Amino acid sequence: MSADFSNPIVLYDGVCGFCNRAVQFILKRDKNDLFRFAALQSEFARSLLEKHGIVTTNLDTLYLVLNHGHPGEKLLERSTASIAVQRELGAFWRVLANCYAILPLSLRDWGYNLIARNRYRLFGRYDTCPIPNPGDRHKFLDVA
Numbered sequence: 001m002s003a004d005f006s007n008p009i010v011l012y013d014g015v016c017g018f019c020n021r022a023v024q025f026i027l028k029r030d031k032n033d034l035f036r037f038a039a040l041q042s043e044f045a046r047s048l049l050e051k052h053g054i055v056t057t058n059l060d061t062l063y064l065v066l067n068h069g070h071p072g073e074k075l076l077e078r079s080t081a082s083i084a085v086q087r088e089l090g091a092f093w094r095v096l097a098n099c100y101a102i103l104p105l106s107l108r109d110w111g112y113n114l115i116a117r118n119r120y121r122l123f124g125r126y127d128t129c130p131i132p133n134p135g136d137r138h139k140f141l142d143v144a
Helices: 017-029 043-051 078-086 091-101 105-123
Strands: 009-012 036-039 063-066 074-077
Touching (some): 009 043, 036 043, 078 091
Parallel strands (some): 009 036
8 A cells, every 4th residue: 555654544434425525625625635534434444443442333423543553643533533634724724623623522522423413314325435536546545
């Protein structure tokens, strides 16, 4: 695999319409080619989450892996992961993320969970994880 595992890795629900739109949103704004991606349904994500003691049967959370494979590897989740991603997408999104970060974690995650519970009904669901376009394929760690 040619990907640089020191890049932050976004773990997302690969069959979720909202999650796939979020990945496309990140790809479009990731001017520094920073982020890498893997669907939560992949073996890569499953083994990574299990290493962090997370049960992999519930796929309703966005995770961001920092310093993958290095000492101090860290896993952010839910609204905290979302804020960390937004902060890397340019000045406007950084300001928006910083405003969002002021809210208490319990309130942020309440809103996150509300969307997560209803994401399939509101945004649809794929039968399988969509395959990224050839120009972005190198950013997906779970695609051969």
